[in-house]
Amino acid sequence: xxxxxxxxxxxxxxxxxxxxxxxxxxxxxxxxxxxxxxxxxxxxxxxxxxxxxxxxxxxxxxxxxxxxxxxxxxxxxxxxxxxxxxxxxxxxxxxxxxxxxxxxxxxxxxxxxxxxxxxxxxxxxxxxxxxxxxxxxxxxxxxxxxxxxxxxxxxxxxxxxxxxxxxxxxxxxxxxxxxxxxxxxxxxxxxxxxxxxxxxxxxxxxxxxxxxxxxxxxxxxxxxxxxxxxxxxxxxxxxxxxxxxxxxxxxxxxxxxxxxxxxxxxxxxxxxxxxxxxxxxxxxx
Amino acid sequence: xxxxxxxxxxxxxxxxxxxxxxxxxxxxxxxxxxxxxxxxxxxxxxxxxxxxxxxxxxxxxxxxxxxxxxxxxxxxxxxxxxxxxxxxxxxxxxxxxxxxxxxxxxxxxxxxxxxxxxxxxxxxxxxxxxxxxxxxxxxxxxxxxxxxxxxxxxxxxxxxxxxxxxxxxxxxxxxxxxxxxxxxxxxxxxxxxxxxxxxxxxxxxxxxxxxxxxxxxxxxxxxxxxxxxxxxxxxxxxxxxxxxxxxxxxxxxxxxxxxxxxxxxx
Numbered sequence: 001x002x003x004x005x006x007x008x009x010x011x012x013x014x015x016x017x018x019x020x021x022x023x024x025x026x027x028x029x030x031x032x033x034x035x036x037x038x039x040x041x042x043x044x045x046x047x048x049x050x051x052x053x054x055x056x057x058x059x060x061x062x063x064x065x066x067x068x069x070x071x072x073x074x075x076x077x078x079x080x081x082x083x084x085x086x087x088x089x090x091x092x093x094x095x096x097x098x099x100x101x102x103x104x105x106x107x108x109x110x111x112x113x114x115x116x117x118x119x120x121x122x123x124x125x126x127x128x129x130x131x132x133x134x135x136x137x138x139x140x141x142x143x144x145x146x147x148x149x150x151x152x153x154x155x156x157x158x159x160x161x162x163x164x165x166x167x168x169x170x171x172x173x174x175x176x177x178x179x180x181x182x183x184x185x186x187x188x189x190x191x192x193x194x195x196x197x198x199x200x201x202x203x204x205x206x207x208x209x210x211x212x213x214x215x216x217x218x219x220x221x222x223x224x225x226x227x228x229x230x231x232x233x234x235x236x237x238x239x240x241x242x243x244x245x246x247x248x249x250x251x252x253x254x255x256x257x258x259x260x261x262x263x264x265x266x267x268x269x270x271x272x273x274x275x276x277x278x279x280x281x282x283x284x285x
Numbered sequence: 286x287x288x289x290x291x292x293x294x295x296x297x298x299x300x301x302x303x304x305x306x307x308x309x310x311x312x313x314x315x316x317x318x319x320x321x322x323x324x325x326x327x328x329x330x331x332x333x334x335x336x337x338x339x340x341x342x343x344x345x346x347x348x349x350x351x352x353x354x355x356x357x358x359x360x361x362x363x364x365x366x367x368x369x370x371x372x373x374x375x376x377x378x379x380x381x382x383x384x385x386x387x388x389x390x391x392x393x394x395x396x397x398x399x400x401x402x403x404x405x406x407x408x409x410x411x412x413x414x415x416x417x418x419x420x421x422x423x424x425x426x427x428x429x430x431x432x433x434x435x436x437x438x439x440x441x442x443x444x445x446x447x448x449x450x451x452x453x454x455x456x457x458x459x460x461x462x463x464x465x466x467x468x469x470x471x472x473x474x475x476x477x478x479x480x481x482x483x484x485x486x487x488x489x490x491x492x493x494x495x496x497x498x499x500x501x502x503x504x505x506x507x508x509x510x511x512x513x514x515x516x517x518x519x520x521x522x523x524x525x526x527x528x529x530x531x532x533x534x535x536x537x538x539x540x541x542x543x544x545x546x547x548x549x550x551x
Contacts, residue, residue: 016350017296017297017298051464054468056464056467056468079470079472082467082468082469082470083470086468087465087468089461089464089465089468092465094461094462094465094491094494094495095462095465095466095469095487095491096491097486097487097490097491107466107469107470107471107487108469108470111469111470111471111472112470142494156469157468157469160469160470
């Protein structure tokens with residue numbers, strides 16, 4: 001059970017002046033249950049890449065395999081695939097359309113052919129998981145605040161109960177508290193239900209805090225692939241791509257240069273704190 | 286999918302046609318369209334063909350790109366040609382049941398077909414070599430005399446350029462919302478007409494909301510920059526005629542004159 005990309009290339013408007021190679025020979029495998037992060041500069045091909053995971057885009061060349069099956073094979077049911085691989089686009093609240101929140105969340109399950117009762121049952125479960133309280137179920141999605149709309153829209157995808165959840169910058173434009181809450185809820189979904197989560201983000205801190213593995217996209221190619229600790233040690237190269245490492249990485253490197261023996265590969269504040277305290281203790285002795 | 290529409294699309298290239306003043310191109314296109322209806326004989330059509338071919342070569346836009354613009358018009362073309370072919374009375378050449386083809390019918394169908402095709406290609410030469418902004422600038426200048434009879438020329442031109450500007454944005458938005466709903470299991474392709482129309486609801490509601498939101502934002506942004514209509518407004522790149530524009534006008538008038546001469550004389 002995994003998603004596998006083999007030599008994926010995607011070209012926009014081939015054969016015209018507007019031709020653009022969005023993805024160049026990308027290979028990757030995402031095993032079941034992984035919490036993976038994707039980072040990359042604007043226009044690096046991240047959004048194009050994630051749309052290949054659920055068959056919204058057809059690669060110009062290369063193969064996409066889900067559980068070992070080619071999703072572009074003739075008889076493959078891509079409609080079903082999309083219920084297994086849920087994709088939450090950027091600013092998903094722009095897709096809300098029903099008069100009531102609960103109705104909107106039911107849209108996905110209903111498309112799967114579930115009965116009204118089953119759909120509502122799933123919708124309620126999804127809304128709870130997304131952290132939207134019951135009092136909003138019957139209100140219009142357009143009366144909600146930005147953060148609440150975002151939760152309702154994420155619930156719309158969760159209600160399909162996917163095995164893989166892809167989120168394209170789910171926290172863009174939210175306040176810090178809303179951001180942490182949403183990411184914590186996604187993380188708990190991952191640990192409780194064991195689903196695969198693919199998170200596209202511009203926040204290096206969020207990536208460092210949540211993901212087990214990260215992929216760096218640059219100009220349509222996979223630049224790095226590994227655990228955050230290892231990838232962020234290439235912070236100089238990341239900067240050259242218009243990216244950065246978490247702020248704490250810079251602090252640790254600066255401390256290291258000043259002669260304090262700290263672990264420079266720390267990527268989160270907690271790790272750094274432990275490492276600095278340890279180094280100071282050693283200094284005292 | 287929806288990106289394939291080429292009518293009204295600009296094709297960037299460095300050609301004499303791209304550099305011409307938009308007013309020349311606009312007037313020239315109108316003249317060409319007029320000439321198509323003036324031409325009535327083989328020689329008239331030959332002249333139009335030569336003129337169009339020369340313009341296409343000068344534009345440096347691949348012919349393939351221009352022919353693509355004909356695709357959406359294929360059915361209109363087919364129906365028009367069929368009507369002319371079967372309904373014109375005259376010397377009967379071939380008959381089957383109630384259908385009959387006459388010599389005059391064939392001639393008329395060919396003429397109408399050529400006219401329609403040239404009409405579309407002629408106007409796409411203009412839109413392919415002129416950016417929408419240039420085009421509305423040119424239109425605004427050409428229509429300026431209408432200001433005297435209280436036609437809000439500037440406002441019309443501004444509305445046009447905003448509308449043109451929003452076409453690609455709204456298309457992109459449609460694409461995005463469509464994909465998002467497909468990701469939630471929506472089906473835009475299967476089902477009968479009523480079902481299909483119903484299925485469009487999850488696409489249309491968010492699209493309208495987003496169009497209104499964008500319009501609101503744009504109005505706010507324009508007001509924040511003190512936009513107050515056309516009065517005393519200057520332009521960043523004022524339109525100025527160069528010598529090449531004069532020569533182009535000359536060529537167009539010569540062409541039209543020749544076309545009229547052929548009609549009158551032959």
